[in-house]
Amino acid sequence: MSKHHLGEFEEIVMLTVAILYDEAYGIAIIDEMEERLGRKVSIGALQTVLRRLEKKGYLSSRFGEATKMRGGKRKRYFTLTSYGKKVLTAVKEQRVGLWNAIPKLVFNE
Amino acid sequence: MNKNILPPKLPLRFFRWYCHPDYREDIEGDLMERFERRLEGGSTGSAKWGFFKDVMQLFRPGLIRSFRGSQKLNYIGMFKNHFKITVRTSIRHKIYSAINIFGLAAGIASFIIIMLYIHDESSYDQFHSDADRIHRVVHDDVFKAFGGQSRAILTPGALKEAILNEVPEVEQATHFHSVWEKTPLSNEKYTYYDNKFLHIDASFFDIFSFEFIHGDAKSTFENLSTIVLTKRLANKFFGTTDVVGELLTFDQKTVLKITGVLEDIPSQSHLQFDFLVPGIHPKFVNNWEQGHMHTYIKVRPQASLQEIGTKIQRLVDTHHQNYMERKNIQETYYTQPLTGNKGIHLSPRNRELTAGGNKRYINLLLMAGFFILIIAGINYINLTTARSAIRAREIGIRKVVGAFRKTLIYQFLTESTFIALMAGIVAIGLTEAVLPFFNHIIQKKLSLFTTGVQPVWGFMAVTVFVIGIVAGIYPAFYLSAFKPISIFRKLPTSKKSGFNLRRFLVISQFSLSAFLTIGMIMVQKQLAYVQSANLGFDEEQVIIIRNFYSTPNHDQGFVVRNALKALPGVIEVGGALESRIGMRHSPHGGGLKVNGSDRPPIAYMSYLTDEGFLDVFGFKLKEGRNFSPEFASDLRNGCILNETAVKQLGIEGSAIGQKVSLHTKDEYTVIGVVEDYHAASLHTKIAPFIFSYFPKAFEAAIKLSPGEIQETLARVEETWAQLVPGVPMDYYFLDNAIDQLYRSERNFQRLFSVMTALVLIIACLGLFGLSAFMAEQRTKEMAVRKVLGAPVRKLLSLLSKEFVILVGIANLIAWPLAYYTINRWLENFAYKVAIEWNVFLISALLVLLLAILTVSAITYRTATTNPVNSLRDE
Structure with missing residues (x-):
């Protein structure tokens, strides 16, 4: 359990990276999160989490091609590693397990 | 068009400076992209502001580059490594580290104490504003x-x-x-x-x-x-x-x-x-x-x-x-x-109200303090260079991997400074531990934690670093000069040059030790002589009543004196105008001369005394007689001289009957001559004395018989209370007062002895470490010799001979130096002990004995180990 511990923000970031699949770089992730969750995400917070997840081995990254946009700087695309996928699945199962364990009565009311 | 607008320069530069280089490119790209997008959506100003905000938000621990161990900026990385290695080697070789740290700590501690003492002595009267x-x-x-x-x-x-x-x-x-x-x-x-x-x-x-x-x-x-x-x-x-x-x-x-x-x-x-x-x-x-x-x-x-x-x-x-x-x-x-070196306390003049300090002692103590530091520093140098073989491989590897010599020098300096720093910390503890004892013997209130001693702390910090650097500089150059090739081929590493310097250092250490030992013995002898030399009068068991003039009138003065004299336990009572014998005095300005003589008048000291006075102080009459009330002429013009007066007046033959006169025009006839005695400190020569008859005692001196002083004193006070009601008897013991007179001498003597002992201990500590290492290195040689039949005695002498010879040479060097210095010092005293050759011999024996004991404590173990134990791992 503790092995797979993910913070709430970390989990959302990983999920977003998964959603964007092959197009997950910094700005895209922020846009996606702001759109879907309707919450402000600061670039600093996101970048820190991304690097942390990468260091933990949940994400891997590669550079894209340089374009004229962005001052000629390359994008860094993030993808889930298989370990990251496993962790996400485990987290999801934990959540589902919790949901399932709730007596039906609670939400029927 | 938008593309021509660039993001604000300063935040961008800031970002580039702090950002981790691995992340710099893509995050900067993201920043640019957001900036470009904001430009399209709004004003330039808000875009720039947004950019600035983003940059600030990115300034977080996870994204900032590491500021440690950056190769070009500084040496912190190497320093960290040096520090780590220092700690590790110190822990691995506990005994040697302990010797180094303790030796330096003792040196620094004694230096601190001396500094505190000097600071105390030199900060007199500074509390006055301006x-x-x-x-x-x-x-x-x-x-x-x-x-x-x-x-x-x-x-x-x-x-x-x-x-x-x-x-x-x-x-x-x-x-x-x-x-x-x-x-x-x-x-x-x-x-x-x-x-x-x-x-x-x-x-x-x-x-x-x-x-x-x-x-x-x-x-x-x-x-x-x-x-x-x-x-x-x-x-x-x-x-x-x-x-x-x-x-x-x-x-x-x-x-x-x-x-x-x-x-x-x-x-x-x-x-x-x-x-x-x-x-x-x-x-x-x-x-x-x-x-x-x-x-x-x-x-x-x-x-x-x-x-x-x-x-x-x-x-x-x-x-x-x-x-x-x-x-x-x-x-x-x-x-x-008022203050400072030439100030009133440190440069007292004649007839001061309070006794001053003494610069001369301060200088000697400072010298002893420096000696201790030097000796402790030499210990460090010797132990480090002697044991260089242990570090040789590390040095070789470092060089092969690309260390510059400069880096290695820094490394060893770091090491020595670290050791000095540790020693400094230990020294503070040591100082605090011994200060109470110290304050007790010198009757001062020194402390490291009072206001005003900040200069001492500053000085201590400087001392620690200077020691670290000075003691470390030679080992640093010596060790860093090793050639990797000879280290790894196990060629002898320039053994000869290091060894000669080591010998030289051991000799200088023990020269200093011997020098201080001789000095200490001579100081002890001289001060003991000053304090207890035959003063020519007996000040033991004498009390002085200071307010004897309180006795209502002269007749009754006699009554009191006779009453006191009759008490059991009282040997004699004498009176005088002032009987401060033995206390500081300076000769009277006027002149004393023989009537009709054409010799110039001499300076003199005069005492107005009665007939009991000479007996109380055990003055020995050389010729003539004491004062007596039976001779009316005594009161008129009788006087007694001391030998010096007779000599200086140039009286030949018997002085009895000679007429002398004072500058006051009073004429006296000499009725007796007493042997010389020392009044005031022995720093001054005996002055010529003239005693004249004065039966109306203002002060009285009472000689008590030994044994039951307290009882006798009680009886005296009782009698006083009966005869002089209302005025308490004010008295002091003369020997105590004289003791007080020599207080600064005694303090100095004690301090100096402690310092000398410390010097010997630290020097022996160094010798201990050095011989331990030498013995360790020659373990195998000894084992082989033993197998071949060498007796333990032979092995012992083999191992110890060199050090004993070195210490012997050191003694020989110390002798002339000590002789010269002590001679200079003794010139300060009017009366001095002779420098005897046996002092040198005794100190040499003492130092040699200590050295031999130290060395053989170590070598004996090596010489007696079973050869099997030292040879089997070959």
């Missing part, structure tokens, strides 16, 4: 008639006003005088009886900042029947300090009102008093005759002291000339600073 602008007017006197000299402090009473009027460089001036006689100060409950008080004038508190706890200076000088007490005395009289307005009777006739209570006088004040009485004796005011006043001035900032001295001298030459001519004295006036 202490550096306060000076005392002093003068050097030459008695032209007989070449006598005096470093005087008492000045004419009119001088103060004259200085204020005619020397513009002087801002303020004050003068005061003390009295010689003890004076009673009393109320109905308590009587104070001493002479520790001053008659002051109204500007006293303008110059000296003694602190009032009650009352103030202003009300004190409003009228003159006032008195200012110290807290201590106020407590004695009233049991409380808030006593302003109370009355006290001074000298049994004047009623004085208390207008102030002062905080107790700091021990670091050269002025020590119990109370102050405003008002200068009218006889002294406006008097240009003989000096009675202590005169202090506060000069204006940046005033030239030379100038002031010249102007004062001019004043004196104008007004005081008469007196100087009449007395045939040349007085040279100048100013002496």
